[in-house]
Amino acid sequence: MLSVPRHYKRAQALCHRDGVRDTPTLDRCVPGCGNIIRADEHAAQLRECAEFLDKRAAFAARPIGDRFRANAARLRDLADTHDRTRITLEDAT
Structure with missing residues (x-):
């Protein structure tokens, strides 16, 4: 059974707390982030x-x-x- 991925939401992105980048940054990924897709x-x-x-x-x-x-x-x-x-x-x- 396949999981349906959720859509990326910048406002929820814990990796964007610095406000500099406009895209997800995998090296700053936080396990509890609402944008995590598995x-x-x-x-x-x-x-x-x-x-x-x-x-x-x-x-x-x-x-x-x-x-x-x-x-x-x-x-x-x-x-x-x-x-x-x-x-x-x-x-x-």
């Missing part, structure tokens, strides 16, 4: 990255491993949020 493929990639981090955590020193696991959990939360809040083609009609 497709189902992106959610799957987030989960794959989380799995990779968990595997690395198993072989890392405890503080680093804990950080890897925390980042993996954050990525899974983002993917889960996408799954719960996505707008599908069926929803849009």
Whole structure:
């Protein structure tokens, strides 16, 4: 099932807080921005990255491993949020 992307709204863009640019700036992207667009493929990639981090955590020193696991959990939360809040083609009609 494909997600329907939302349209970019400059007023909501957290990356535009400097008021200089007129286009989105990916290097200033903020995860909580109202303009974020994720497709189902992106959610799957987030989960794959989380799995990779968990595997690395198993072989890392405890503080680093804990950080890897925390980042993996954050990525899974983002993917889960996408799954719960996505707008599908069926929803849009």
